[in-house]
């Protein structure tokens with residue numbers, strides 16, 4: 001992939017960009033195999049991504065001025081770089097970001113300065129669906145610009161008709177966070193339909209979604225293929241987010257329970273299940289380890305458990321709980337092979353049956369890995 005920002009030394013996020021894509025995949029396979037103490041030939045065929053235009057979410061820091069806003073990254077000295085034509089995004093995202101810069105000028109949204117702690121607009125978060133519909137979120141220091149945003153919203157909607165959801169998120173504190181707790185909807189529509197092949201996930205703000213939609217589809221499909229031979233009557237999808245695994249496993253199971261810490265993500269999952277007419281799913285706001293501890297403590301179990309934790313992994317408590325449980329199959333989807341390897345050392349009552357790299361984050365050293373663990377007989 002050719003990138004003008006990288007060539008001009010304005011952005012170094014894609015650290016592997018100079019390595020041809022086939023070489024990146026080989027390197028990733030070797031890293032995953034080494035982390036798990038396996039031979040590279042023990043891994044399944046890797047799932048490749050398209051090399052550009054695959055990223056569905058732009059998390060842009062606002063900088064510059066009202067007249068000439070920049071959407072991209074900011075260094076510690078407060079110097080901003082516009083990355084709105086980043087080739088990781090599809091063309092429709094580039095067009096949307098361009099329109100949004102015009103809106104920032106029109107609505108006089110003063111970019112927040114991390115050095116002076118002045119200004120209002122901290123971030124612009126844009127998500128694009130497979131149908132090229134868009135959710136836009138303005139992360140503000142306060143609600144001071146809200147009236148102007150509302151006033152000029154109709155002009156933004158005319159210029160960007162694909163924008164079906166728009167919100168203001170309020171982040172008053174000066175801290176390294178992407179978003180705050182308070183979300184104010186500007187549109188009647190409150191969720192963005194992410195239409196995968198046979199499941200539509202209704203994404204509300206403040207909910208995690210896999211950043212590469214094509215690879216997310218592959219991940220959920222492959223999880224279903226690995227689940228099917230186990231004929232699982234009961235499934236727990238721990239760290240379920242907006243329910244991607246749960247909703248793909250619902251057709252091959254009698255009952256699926258999703259557990260997730262974010263209430264917004266659970267609201268998304270419930271909406272998606274209801275819209276799909278599913279009556280065998282249940283979603284619970286809570287901590288994954290606490291849920292498993294309580295259920296297993298009461299003698300309740302599952303035939304199959306999916307875990308898809310943040311980078312820190314599932315940790316020793318949940319790994320030990322699963323290891324001592326009668327859960328027959330565990331599908332562990334990890335974005336960090338190091339914590340995956342650490343957790344697996346505590347799960348020796350399982351056989352590592354399948355290990356697969358999914359290149360969710362091309363041009364970086366980050367990888368998604370899906371493993372299937374079956375209980376030793």
Ligand SMILES: C[S@@+](CC[C@H](N)C(=O)[O-])C[C@H]1O[C@@H](n2cnc3c(N)ncnc32)[C@H](O)[C@@H]1O
Nearest residue numbers: 208239240241244260261262287288308309310
């Ligand atoms: C890598 S994302 C996976 C989301 C989902 N499985 C998917 O495919 O989109 C990890 C999720 O874990 C959630 N999470 C973080 N800590 C948690 C906890 N202690 N218990 C339950 N969920 C948690 C996050 O909010 C996030 O949605």
